[in-house]
Amino acid sequence: MPQLAEKVPPSVAGAVLRAVFALPDPVRRLIAGRAVVRDGQRLALDAQLLLLMTRLEGASLTGATVPEARQGLARGQRYINRLPERPVRTRDLAAADGIPARLYEPKGLAEGSPLLVFFHGGGWVIGDIESHDSVCRYLAVNAEVRVLSVDYRLAPEHRFPAAADDALAAYAWAVENAAALGASPEAVAVGGDSAGGNLAAVVGAFADRRPDFALLFYPATDMSVRRRSRELFADGFYLTDADMVWFSDHYCPDVERRTDPKASPLLADDLSGFPATYLVTAGFDPLRDEGEAFGERLREAGVRVAVRRQEDLIHGFANMWGLGGRFQEALAEAAGALRTGLL
Structure with a gap:
Protein backbone atom coordinates (compact mmCIF):
# COMPACT_ATOMS: atom_id res chain seq x y z
CA MET A 1 0.00 0.00 0.00
CA ILE A 80 12.52 21.65 0.52
CA ASN A 81 14.48 22.66 -2.57
CA ARG A 82 15.12 26.38 -2.77
CA LEU A 83 17.25 28.46 -5.09
CA PRO A 84 19.51 31.32 -4.03
CA GLU A 85 18.38 34.73 -5.25
CA ARG A 86 21.52 35.17 -7.34
CA PRO A 87 21.26 33.25 -10.63
CA VAL A 88 23.62 30.32 -11.13
CA ARG A 89 24.48 28.95 -14.56
CA THR A 90 24.97 25.19 -14.76
CA ARG A 91 26.68 23.00 -17.30
CA ASP A 92 26.67 19.21 -17.36
CA LEU A 93 29.92 17.63 -18.48
CA ALA A 94 32.05 14.51 -18.23
CA ALA A 95 35.06 14.40 -15.93
CA ALA A 96 37.78 11.75 -15.96
CA ASP A 97 36.80 8.44 -17.56
CA GLY A 98 33.38 9.85 -18.42
CA ILE A 99 32.28 10.44 -14.82
CA PRO A 100 29.19 12.70 -14.98
CA ALA A 101 29.57 16.09 -13.30
CA ARG A 102 27.87 19.48 -13.17
CA LEU A 103 29.59 22.85 -13.06
CA TYR A 104 27.93 25.69 -11.12
CA GLU A 105 28.90 29.28 -11.99
CA PRO A 106 27.23 32.18 -10.13
CA LYS A 107 26.30 35.15 -12.27
CA GLY A 108 29.04 37.76 -12.32
CA LEU A 109 31.73 35.52 -10.84
CA ALA A 110 35.08 36.50 -12.31
CA GLU A 111 37.26 34.12 -14.27
CA GLY A 112 39.94 32.49 -12.17
CA SER A 113 37.73 31.98 -9.13
CA PRO A 114 38.40 29.18 -6.65
CA LEU A 115 36.87 25.80 -7.46
CA LEU A 116 35.13 23.41 -5.07
CA VAL A 117 34.98 19.75 -6.13
CA PHE A 118 31.93 18.43 -4.31
CA PHE A 119 30.79 14.87 -3.57
CA HIS A 120 27.16 14.30 -2.58
CA GLY A 121 26.03 12.25 0.39
CA GLY A 122 23.70 9.27 0.47
CA GLY A 123 25.62 6.40 2.03
CA TRP A 124 27.40 5.63 -1.27
CA VAL A 125 24.07 4.08 -2.36
CA ILE A 126 21.54 6.88 -2.89
CA GLY A 127 21.76 10.54 -3.86
CA ASP A 128 23.06 12.16 -7.02
CA ILE A 129 23.77 15.54 -8.58
CA GLU A 130 20.08 16.45 -8.46
CA SER A 131 19.64 15.62 -4.76
CA HIS A 132 22.39 18.10 -3.86
CA ASP A 133 21.74 20.70 -6.55
CA SER A 134 20.40 23.24 -4.04
CA VAL A 135 23.38 22.80 -1.71
CA CYS A 136 25.85 23.31 -4.55
CA ARG A 137 24.05 26.44 -5.71
CA TYR A 138 24.11 27.85 -2.19
CA LEU A 139 27.82 27.18 -1.73
CA ALA A 140 28.65 28.61 -5.15
CA VAL A 141 26.79 31.86 -4.45
CA ASN A 142 27.74 32.35 -0.82
CA ALA A 143 31.38 31.26 -1.03
CA GLU A 144 32.00 32.98 -4.40
CA VAL A 145 33.33 29.81 -6.01
CA ARG A 146 32.67 27.61 -8.97
CA VAL A 147 31.45 24.19 -7.87
CA LEU A 148 31.99 20.93 -9.72
CA SER A 149 29.52 18.35 -8.40
CA VAL A 150 30.60 14.78 -9.14
CA ASP A 151 28.15 11.94 -9.89
CA TYR A 152 30.36 9.06 -8.76
CA ARG A 153 29.30 5.42 -9.15
CA LEU A 154 26.94 4.04 -6.52
CA ALA A 155 26.70 0.72 -4.70
CA PRO A 156 25.56 -2.01 -4.78
CA GLU A 157 26.04 -1.89 -8.56
CA HIS A 158 29.55 -0.56 -7.94
CA ARG A 159 30.92 -1.48 -4.54
CA PHE A 160 33.99 -0.20 -2.72
CA PRO A 161 36.39 1.11 -3.91
CA ALA A 162 34.49 2.37 -7.00
CA ALA A 163 33.24 5.59 -5.37
CA ALA A 164 36.67 6.37 -3.90
CA ASP A 165 38.37 5.70 -7.23
CA ASP A 166 35.91 7.99 -9.01
CA ALA A 167 36.43 10.72 -6.44
CA LEU A 168 40.20 10.65 -6.86
CA ALA A 169 39.96 10.55 -10.65
CA ALA A 170 37.41 13.36 -10.85
CA TYR A 171 39.41 15.56 -8.50
CA ALA A 172 42.63 15.01 -10.48
CA TRP A 173 40.73 15.87 -13.68
CA ALA A 174 39.34 19.04 -12.09
CA VAL A 175 42.80 20.23 -11.07
CA GLU A 176 44.15 19.58 -14.55
CA ASN A 177 41.21 21.31 -16.22
CA ALA A 178 40.55 24.07 -13.69
CA ALA A 179 41.52 26.88 -16.07
CA ALA A 180 39.23 25.51 -18.77
CA LEU A 181 36.43 25.49 -16.19
CA GLY A 182 37.03 29.18 -15.51
CA ALA A 183 38.73 28.53 -12.17
CA SER A 184 42.20 28.86 -10.73
CA PRO A 185 44.27 25.66 -10.56
CA GLU A 186 45.96 27.19 -7.50
CA ALA A 187 42.73 27.36 -5.47
CA VAL A 188 40.96 24.01 -5.68
CA ALA A 189 39.02 22.78 -2.66
CA VAL A 190 37.33 19.48 -2.01
CA GLY A 191 34.11 19.00 -0.09
CA GLY A 192 31.18 16.74 0.58
CA ASP A 193 28.56 15.67 3.07
CA SER A 194 28.25 12.33 4.89
CA ALA A 195 29.40 9.65 2.41
CA GLY A 196 30.52 12.54 0.21
CA GLY A 197 32.51 13.85 3.16
CA ASN A 198 34.12 10.43 3.35
CA LEU A 199 35.13 10.70 -0.31
CA ALA A 200 36.39 14.24 0.17
CA ALA A 201 38.52 13.02 3.07
CA VAL A 202 39.90 10.25 0.88
CA VAL A 203 40.87 12.84 -1.71
CA GLY A 204 42.44 15.04 0.95
CA ALA A 205 44.50 12.12 2.24
CA PHE A 206 45.51 10.39 -1.00
CA ALA A 207 45.38 12.76 -3.98
CA ASP A 208 48.74 13.26 -5.70
CA ARG A 209 48.15 17.01 -5.72
CA ARG A 210 46.48 17.78 -2.40
CA PRO A 211 43.52 20.17 -2.32
CA ASP A 212 43.99 23.72 -1.06
CA PHE A 213 41.10 23.39 1.40
CA ALA A 214 38.63 20.75 2.61
CA LEU A 215 34.99 21.34 3.56
CA LEU A 216 33.62 18.30 5.38
CA PHE A 217 29.99 18.07 6.47
CA TYR A 218 29.35 15.35 9.08
CA PRO A 219 31.71 12.93 7.30
CA ALA A 220 31.72 9.16 7.65
CA THR A 221 35.33 8.41 8.52
CA ASP A 222 35.53 4.96 10.10
CA MET A 223 33.46 1.95 9.04
CA SER A 224 35.26 -0.39 11.44
CA VAL A 225 34.20 0.89 14.89
CA ARG A 226 30.91 1.78 16.58
CA ARG A 227 31.31 4.93 18.65
CA ARG A 228 29.14 6.33 21.42
CA SER A 229 27.08 8.59 19.15
CA ARG A 230 25.93 5.51 17.23
CA GLU A 231 24.16 4.38 20.39
CA LEU A 232 22.99 7.78 21.61
CA PHE A 233 21.29 8.70 18.35
CA ALA A 234 20.53 5.28 16.95
CA ASP A 235 16.94 6.11 16.09
CA GLY A 236 14.64 9.08 15.74
CA PHE A 237 17.03 11.69 14.36
CA TYR A 238 16.78 11.22 10.55
CA LEU A 239 19.88 9.07 9.96
CA THR A 240 19.54 5.91 12.04
CA ASP A 241 21.93 3.17 13.09
CA ALA A 242 19.94 0.74 10.92
CA ASP A 243 20.42 3.08 7.94
CA MET A 244 24.17 3.08 8.51
CA VAL A 245 24.28 -0.71 8.61
CA TRP A 246 22.24 -0.84 5.40
CA PHE A 247 24.53 1.61 3.62
CA SER A 248 27.74 -0.04 4.80
CA ASP A 249 26.55 -3.51 3.82
CA HIS A 250 25.75 -2.30 0.33
CA TYR A 251 28.93 -0.30 -0.17
CA CYS A 252 31.50 -2.54 1.50
CA PRO A 253 30.00 -5.93 2.36
CA ASP A 254 33.46 -7.40 2.94
CA VAL A 255 33.94 -6.45 6.60
CA GLU A 256 37.70 -7.01 6.45
CA ARG A 257 38.03 -4.32 3.80
CA ARG A 258 36.38 -1.69 6.00
CA THR A 259 39.72 -0.93 7.65
CA ASP A 260 41.17 0.14 4.29
CA PRO A 261 41.93 3.89 4.67
CA LYS A 262 40.10 4.55 1.39
CA ALA A 263 36.96 3.26 3.13
CA SER A 264 37.88 4.61 6.58
CA PRO A 265 40.18 7.63 6.15
CA LEU A 266 40.42 8.02 9.93
CA LEU A 267 42.67 4.94 9.82
CA ALA A 268 45.20 6.45 7.37
CA ASP A 269 48.75 6.13 8.67
CA ASP A 270 49.76 9.71 7.90
CA LEU A 271 47.44 12.71 7.60
CA SER A 272 50.14 15.36 7.83
CA GLY A 273 49.66 16.41 4.20
CA PHE A 274 45.93 16.96 4.57
CA PRO A 275 44.72 20.45 3.56
CA ALA A 276 43.43 23.09 5.93
CA THR A 277 39.92 21.98 6.87
CA TYR A 278 36.56 23.13 8.15
CA LEU A 279 34.82 20.06 9.56
CA VAL A 280 31.29 20.40 10.87
CA THR A 281 29.29 17.77 12.73
CA ALA A 282 25.72 17.69 13.99
CA GLY A 283 25.04 17.10 17.67
CA PHE A 284 22.16 14.65 17.12
CA ASP A 285 23.91 12.47 14.57
CA PRO A 286 25.18 8.87 14.78
CA LEU A 287 28.22 10.02 12.76
CA ARG A 288 29.11 12.81 15.17
CA ASP A 289 31.88 11.09 17.11
CA GLU A 290 33.77 9.61 14.17
CA GLY A 291 33.71 12.97 12.40
CA GLU A 292 35.16 14.67 15.44
CA ALA A 293 37.71 11.88 15.88
CA PHE A 294 38.90 12.61 12.34
CA GLY A 295 39.24 16.28 13.23
CA GLU A 296 41.36 15.33 16.23
CA ARG A 297 43.59 13.16 14.03
CA LEU A 298 44.09 16.12 11.71
CA ARG A 299 44.96 18.37 14.63
CA GLU A 300 47.50 15.82 15.92
CA ALA A 301 49.02 15.67 12.43
CA GLY A 302 49.62 19.43 12.47
CA VAL A 303 46.83 20.26 10.02
CA ARG A 304 45.04 23.60 10.39
CA VAL A 305 41.52 22.43 11.20
CA ALA A 306 38.39 24.00 12.63
CA VAL A 307 36.04 21.40 14.08
CA ARG A 308 32.58 22.85 14.61
CA ARG A 309 29.73 20.96 16.24
CA GLN A 310 26.28 22.33 15.40
CA GLU A 311 25.06 20.69 18.59
CA ASP A 312 21.33 21.38 18.10
CA LEU A 313 21.08 19.97 14.56
CA ILE A 314 20.67 16.60 12.84
CA HIS A 315 22.44 14.77 10.07
CA GLY A 316 21.75 16.20 6.64
CA PHE A 317 21.19 19.78 7.75
CA ALA A 318 22.99 21.19 4.69
CA ASN A 319 20.28 19.79 2.43
CA MET A 320 17.62 21.37 4.66
CA TRP A 321 18.78 24.96 4.23
CA GLY A 322 15.76 25.73 2.06
CA LEU A 323 13.63 25.74 5.21
CA GLY A 324 15.69 28.61 6.60
CA GLY A 325 16.29 29.04 10.33
CA ARG A 326 19.02 27.02 11.97
CA PHE A 327 19.60 24.90 8.87
CA GLN A 328 20.46 27.92 6.75
CA GLU A 329 22.52 29.51 9.52
CA ALA A 330 24.72 26.41 9.75
CA LEU A 331 25.25 26.20 5.99
CA ALA A 332 26.00 29.93 5.83
CA GLU A 333 28.75 29.46 8.40
CA ALA A 334 30.28 26.64 6.33
CA ALA A 335 30.13 28.72 3.16
CA GLY A 336 31.89 31.54 4.97
CA ALA A 337 34.61 29.18 6.14
CA LEU A 338 35.12 27.94 2.58
CA ARG A 339 35.34 31.45 1.22
CA THR A 340 37.82 32.50 3.90
CA GLY A 341 39.85 29.33 3.57
CA LEU A 342 40.45 29.90 -0.13
CA LEU A 343 41.55 33.53 0.14
Whole structure:
Protein backbone atom coordinates (compact mmCIF):
# COMPACT_ATOMS: atom_id res chain seq x y z
CA MET A 1 0.00 0.00 0.00
CA PRO A 2 1.47 3.41 -0.93
CA GLN A 3 2.46 5.62 1.97
CA LEU A 4 0.90 9.04 2.46
CA ALA A 5 4.09 10.66 1.18
CA GLU A 6 3.66 8.86 -2.15
CA LYS A 7 0.06 10.03 -2.58
CA VAL A 8 0.64 13.74 -2.00
CA PRO A 9 2.36 15.73 -4.79
CA PRO A 10 5.77 17.09 -3.69
CA SER A 11 4.62 20.65 -4.44
CA VAL A 12 1.70 20.28 -2.03
CA ALA A 13 3.77 18.57 0.66
CA GLY A 14 6.42 21.25 0.32
CA ALA A 15 3.86 24.03 0.63
CA VAL A 16 2.44 22.46 3.81
CA LEU A 17 5.93 22.07 5.27
CA ARG A 18 6.84 25.69 4.54
CA ALA A 19 3.54 26.90 6.00
CA VAL A 20 4.23 25.06 9.24
CA PHE A 21 7.76 26.46 9.42
CA ALA A 22 6.39 29.98 8.89
CA LEU A 23 4.21 29.79 12.00
CA PRO A 24 5.23 31.75 15.14
CA ASP A 25 7.65 29.91 17.41
CA PRO A 26 5.12 29.39 20.25
CA VAL A 27 2.74 27.69 17.81
CA ARG A 28 5.54 25.59 16.34
CA ARG A 29 6.57 24.54 19.84
CA LEU A 30 3.03 23.41 20.57
CA ILE A 31 3.08 21.32 17.39
CA ALA A 32 6.54 19.87 18.00
CA GLY A 33 5.96 19.07 21.66
CA ARG A 34 8.37 19.13 24.58
CA ALA A 35 11.95 20.05 23.81
CA VAL A 36 14.33 17.14 23.21
CA VAL A 37 17.51 17.08 25.31
CA ARG A 38 20.14 14.39 24.95
CA ASP A 39 23.82 14.23 25.87
CA GLY A 40 23.54 17.73 27.28
CA GLN A 41 22.31 19.10 23.96
CA ARG A 42 18.94 20.66 23.16
CA LEU A 43 17.53 19.84 19.72
CA ALA A 44 16.69 22.91 17.64
CA LEU A 45 12.98 23.55 17.23
CA ASP A 46 13.48 23.61 13.46
CA ALA A 47 15.01 20.13 13.54
CA GLN A 48 12.40 18.75 15.95
CA LEU A 49 9.57 20.05 13.79
CA LEU A 50 11.07 18.58 10.62
CA LEU A 51 11.55 15.20 12.29
CA LEU A 52 7.91 15.22 13.41
CA MET A 53 6.69 15.99 9.88
CA THR A 54 8.94 13.25 8.50
CA ARG A 55 7.54 10.69 10.92
CA LEU A 56 3.95 11.68 10.11
CA GLU A 57 4.48 10.97 6.42
CA GLY A 58 6.32 7.70 7.07
CA ALA A 59 9.50 8.72 5.25
CA SER A 60 12.89 7.07 5.86
CA LEU A 61 16.33 7.17 4.25
CA THR A 62 16.47 3.49 3.39
CA GLY A 63 13.74 1.47 1.73
CA ALA A 64 12.86 -2.13 1.13
CA THR A 65 14.88 -1.92 -2.08
CA VAL A 66 17.66 0.30 -3.37
CA PRO A 67 15.45 1.86 -6.10
CA GLU A 68 12.81 2.72 -3.49
CA ALA A 69 15.41 4.36 -1.27
CA ARG A 70 16.72 6.42 -4.19
CA GLN A 71 13.24 7.52 -5.16
CA GLY A 72 12.43 8.41 -1.56
CA LEU A 73 15.44 10.71 -1.20
CA ALA A 74 14.73 12.40 -4.52
CA ARG A 75 11.12 12.98 -3.56
CA GLY A 76 11.93 14.28 -0.09
CA GLN A 77 14.47 16.74 -1.44
CA ARG A 78 11.87 18.25 -3.77
CA TYR A 79 9.86 19.26 -0.68
CA ILE A 80 12.52 21.65 0.52
CA ASN A 81 14.48 22.66 -2.57
CA ARG A 82 15.12 26.38 -2.77
CA LEU A 83 17.25 28.46 -5.09
CA PRO A 84 19.51 31.32 -4.03
CA GLU A 85 18.38 34.73 -5.25
CA ARG A 86 21.52 35.17 -7.34
CA PRO A 87 21.26 33.25 -10.63
CA VAL A 88 23.62 30.32 -11.13
CA ARG A 89 24.48 28.95 -14.56
CA THR A 90 24.97 25.19 -14.76
CA ARG A 91 26.68 23.00 -17.30
CA ASP A 92 26.67 19.21 -17.36
CA LEU A 93 29.92 17.63 -18.48
CA ALA A 94 32.05 14.51 -18.23
CA ALA A 95 35.06 14.40 -15.93
CA ALA A 96 37.78 11.75 -15.96
CA ASP A 97 36.80 8.44 -17.56
CA GLY A 98 33.38 9.85 -18.42
CA ILE A 99 32.28 10.44 -14.82
CA PRO A 100 29.19 12.70 -14.98
CA ALA A 101 29.57 16.09 -13.30
CA ARG A 102 27.87 19.48 -13.17
CA LEU A 103 29.59 22.85 -13.06
CA TYR A 104 27.93 25.69 -11.12
CA GLU A 105 28.90 29.28 -11.99
CA PRO A 106 27.23 32.18 -10.13
CA LYS A 107 26.30 35.15 -12.27
CA GLY A 108 29.04 37.76 -12.32
CA LEU A 109 31.73 35.52 -10.84
CA ALA A 110 35.08 36.50 -12.31
CA GLU A 111 37.26 34.12 -14.27
CA GLY A 112 39.94 32.49 -12.17
CA SER A 113 37.73 31.98 -9.13
CA PRO A 114 38.40 29.18 -6.65
CA LEU A 115 36.87 25.80 -7.46
CA LEU A 116 35.13 23.41 -5.07
CA VAL A 117 34.98 19.75 -6.13
CA PHE A 118 31.93 18.43 -4.31
CA PHE A 119 30.79 14.87 -3.57
CA HIS A 120 27.16 14.30 -2.58
CA GLY A 121 26.03 12.25 0.39
CA GLY A 122 23.70 9.27 0.47
CA GLY A 123 25.62 6.40 2.03
CA TRP A 124 27.40 5.63 -1.27
CA VAL A 125 24.07 4.08 -2.36
CA ILE A 126 21.54 6.88 -2.89
CA GLY A 127 21.76 10.54 -3.86
CA ASP A 128 23.06 12.16 -7.02
CA ILE A 129 23.77 15.54 -8.58
CA GLU A 130 20.08 16.45 -8.46
CA SER A 131 19.64 15.62 -4.76
CA HIS A 132 22.39 18.10 -3.86
CA ASP A 133 21.74 20.70 -6.55
CA SER A 134 20.40 23.24 -4.04
CA VAL A 135 23.38 22.80 -1.71
CA CYS A 136 25.85 23.31 -4.55
CA ARG A 137 24.05 26.44 -5.71
CA TYR A 138 24.11 27.85 -2.19
CA LEU A 139 27.82 27.18 -1.73
CA ALA A 140 28.65 28.61 -5.15
CA VAL A 141 26.79 31.86 -4.45
CA ASN A 142 27.74 32.35 -0.82
CA ALA A 143 31.38 31.26 -1.03
CA GLU A 144 32.00 32.98 -4.40
CA VAL A 145 33.33 29.81 -6.01
CA ARG A 146 32.67 27.61 -8.97
CA VAL A 147 31.45 24.19 -7.87
CA LEU A 148 31.99 20.93 -9.72
CA SER A 149 29.52 18.35 -8.40
CA VAL A 150 30.60 14.78 -9.14
CA ASP A 151 28.15 11.94 -9.89
CA TYR A 152 30.36 9.06 -8.76
CA ARG A 153 29.30 5.42 -9.15
CA LEU A 154 26.94 4.04 -6.52
CA ALA A 155 26.70 0.72 -4.70
CA PRO A 156 25.56 -2.01 -4.78
CA GLU A 157 26.04 -1.89 -8.56
CA HIS A 158 29.55 -0.56 -7.94
CA ARG A 159 30.92 -1.48 -4.54
CA PHE A 160 33.99 -0.20 -2.72
CA PRO A 161 36.39 1.11 -3.91
CA ALA A 162 34.49 2.37 -7.00
CA ALA A 163 33.24 5.59 -5.37
CA ALA A 164 36.67 6.37 -3.90
CA ASP A 165 38.37 5.70 -7.23
CA ASP A 166 35.91 7.99 -9.01
CA ALA A 167 36.43 10.72 -6.44
CA LEU A 168 40.20 10.65 -6.86
CA ALA A 169 39.96 10.55 -10.65
CA ALA A 170 37.41 13.36 -10.85
CA TYR A 171 39.41 15.56 -8.50
CA ALA A 172 42.63 15.01 -10.48
CA TRP A 173 40.73 15.87 -13.68
CA ALA A 174 39.34 19.04 -12.09
CA VAL A 175 42.80 20.23 -11.07
CA GLU A 176 44.15 19.58 -14.55
CA ASN A 177 41.21 21.31 -16.22
CA ALA A 178 40.55 24.07 -13.69
CA ALA A 179 41.52 26.88 -16.07
CA ALA A 180 39.23 25.51 -18.77
CA LEU A 181 36.43 25.49 -16.19
CA GLY A 182 37.03 29.18 -15.51
CA ALA A 183 38.73 28.53 -12.17
CA SER A 184 42.20 28.86 -10.73
CA PRO A 185 44.27 25.66 -10.56
CA GLU A 186 45.96 27.19 -7.50
CA ALA A 187 42.73 27.36 -5.47
CA VAL A 188 40.96 24.01 -5.68
CA ALA A 189 39.02 22.78 -2.66
CA VAL A 190 37.33 19.48 -2.01
CA GLY A 191 34.11 19.00 -0.09
CA GLY A 192 31.18 16.74 0.58
CA ASP A 193 28.56 15.67 3.07
CA SER A 194 28.25 12.33 4.89
CA ALA A 195 29.40 9.65 2.41
CA GLY A 196 30.52 12.54 0.21
CA GLY A 197 32.51 13.85 3.16
CA ASN A 198 34.12 10.43 3.35
CA LEU A 199 35.13 10.70 -0.31
CA ALA A 200 36.39 14.24 0.17
CA ALA A 201 38.52 13.02 3.07
CA VAL A 202 39.90 10.25 0.88
CA VAL A 203 40.87 12.84 -1.71
CA GLY A 204 42.44 15.04 0.95
CA ALA A 205 44.50 12.12 2.24
CA PHE A 206 45.51 10.39 -1.00
CA ALA A 207 45.38 12.76 -3.98
CA ASP A 208 48.74 13.26 -5.70
CA ARG A 209 48.15 17.01 -5.72
CA ARG A 210 46.48 17.78 -2.40
CA PRO A 211 43.52 20.17 -2.32
CA ASP A 212 43.99 23.72 -1.06
CA PHE A 213 41.10 23.39 1.40
CA ALA A 214 38.63 20.75 2.61
CA LEU A 215 34.99 21.34 3.56
CA LEU A 216 33.62 18.30 5.38
CA PHE A 217 29.99 18.07 6.47
CA TYR A 218 29.35 15.35 9.08
CA PRO A 219 31.71 12.93 7.30
CA ALA A 220 31.72 9.16 7.65
CA THR A 221 35.33 8.41 8.52
CA ASP A 222 35.53 4.96 10.10
CA MET A 223 33.46 1.95 9.04
CA SER A 224 35.26 -0.39 11.44
CA VAL A 225 34.20 0.89 14.89
CA ARG A 226 30.91 1.78 16.58
CA ARG A 227 31.31 4.93 18.65
CA ARG A 228 29.14 6.33 21.42
CA SER A 229 27.08 8.59 19.15
CA ARG A 230 25.93 5.51 17.23
CA GLU A 231 24.16 4.38 20.39
CA LEU A 232 22.99 7.78 21.61
CA PHE A 233 21.29 8.70 18.35
CA ALA A 234 20.53 5.28 16.95
CA ASP A 235 16.94 6.11 16.09
CA GLY A 236 14.64 9.08 15.74
CA PHE A 237 17.03 11.69 14.36
CA TYR A 238 16.78 11.22 10.55
CA LEU A 239 19.88 9.07 9.96
CA THR A 240 19.54 5.91 12.04
CA ASP A 241 21.93 3.17 13.09
CA ALA A 242 19.94 0.74 10.92
CA ASP A 243 20.42 3.08 7.94
CA MET A 244 24.17 3.08 8.51
CA VAL A 245 24.28 -0.71 8.61
CA TRP A 246 22.24 -0.84 5.40
CA PHE A 247 24.53 1.61 3.62
CA SER A 248 27.74 -0.04 4.80
CA ASP A 249 26.55 -3.51 3.82
CA HIS A 250 25.75 -2.30 0.33
CA TYR A 251 28.93 -0.30 -0.17
CA CYS A 252 31.50 -2.54 1.50
CA PRO A 253 30.00 -5.93 2.36
CA ASP A 254 33.46 -7.40 2.94
CA VAL A 255 33.94 -6.45 6.60
CA GLU A 256 37.70 -7.01 6.45
CA ARG A 257 38.03 -4.32 3.80
CA ARG A 258 36.38 -1.69 6.00
CA THR A 259 39.72 -0.93 7.65
CA ASP A 260 41.17 0.14 4.29
CA PRO A 261 41.93 3.89 4.67
CA LYS A 262 40.10 4.55 1.39
CA ALA A 263 36.96 3.26 3.13
CA SER A 264 37.88 4.61 6.58
CA PRO A 265 40.18 7.63 6.15
CA LEU A 266 40.42 8.02 9.93
CA LEU A 267 42.67 4.94 9.82
CA ALA A 268 45.20 6.45 7.37
CA ASP A 269 48.75 6.13 8.67
CA ASP A 270 49.76 9.71 7.90
CA LEU A 271 47.44 12.71 7.60
CA SER A 272 50.14 15.36 7.83
CA GLY A 273 49.66 16.41 4.20
CA PHE A 274 45.93 16.96 4.57
CA PRO A 275 44.72 20.45 3.56
CA ALA A 276 43.43 23.09 5.93
CA THR A 277 39.92 21.98 6.87
CA TYR A 278 36.56 23.13 8.15
CA LEU A 279 34.82 20.06 9.56
CA VAL A 280 31.29 20.40 10.87
CA THR A 281 29.29 17.77 12.73
CA ALA A 282 25.72 17.69 13.99
CA GLY A 283 25.04 17.10 17.67
CA PHE A 284 22.16 14.65 17.12
CA ASP A 285 23.91 12.47 14.57
CA PRO A 286 25.18 8.87 14.78
CA LEU A 287 28.22 10.02 12.76
CA ARG A 288 29.11 12.81 15.17
CA ASP A 289 31.88 11.09 17.11
CA GLU A 290 33.77 9.61 14.17
CA GLY A 291 33.71 12.97 12.40
CA GLU A 292 35.16 14.67 15.44
CA ALA A 293 37.71 11.88 15.88
CA PHE A 294 38.90 12.61 12.34
CA GLY A 295 39.24 16.28 13.23
CA GLU A 296 41.36 15.33 16.23
CA ARG A 297 43.59 13.16 14.03
CA LEU A 298 44.09 16.12 11.71
CA ARG A 299 44.96 18.37 14.63
CA GLU A 300 47.50 15.82 15.92
CA ALA A 301 49.02 15.67 12.43
CA GLY A 302 49.62 19.43 12.47
CA VAL A 303 46.83 20.26 10.02
CA ARG A 304 45.04 23.60 10.39
CA VAL A 305 41.52 22.43 11.20
CA ALA A 306 38.39 24.00 12.63
CA VAL A 307 36.04 21.40 14.08
CA ARG A 308 32.58 22.85 14.61
CA ARG A 309 29.73 20.96 16.24
CA GLN A 310 26.28 22.33 15.40
CA GLU A 311 25.06 20.69 18.59
CA ASP A 312 21.33 21.38 18.10
CA LEU A 313 21.08 19.97 14.56
CA ILE A 314 20.67 16.60 12.84
CA HIS A 315 22.44 14.77 10.07
CA GLY A 316 21.75 16.20 6.64
CA PHE A 317 21.19 19.78 7.75
CA ALA A 318 22.99 21.19 4.69
CA ASN A 319 20.28 19.79 2.43
CA MET A 320 17.62 21.37 4.66
CA TRP A 321 18.78 24.96 4.23
CA GLY A 322 15.76 25.73 2.06
CA LEU A 323 13.63 25.74 5.21
CA GLY A 324 15.69 28.61 6.60
CA GLY A 325 16.29 29.04 10.33
CA ARG A 326 19.02 27.02 11.97
CA PHE A 327 19.60 24.90 8.87
CA GLN A 328 20.46 27.92 6.75
CA GLU A 329 22.52 29.51 9.52
CA ALA A 330 24.72 26.41 9.75
CA LEU A 331 25.25 26.20 5.99
CA ALA A 332 26.00 29.93 5.83
CA GLU A 333 28.75 29.46 8.40
CA ALA A 334 30.28 26.64 6.33
CA ALA A 335 30.13 28.72 3.16
CA GLY A 336 31.89 31.54 4.97
CA ALA A 337 34.61 29.18 6.14
CA LEU A 338 35.12 27.94 2.58
CA ARG A 339 35.34 31.45 1.22
CA THR A 340 37.82 32.50 3.90
CA GLY A 341 39.85 29.33 3.57
CA LEU A 342 40.45 29.90 -0.13
CA LEU A 343 41.55 33.53 0.14
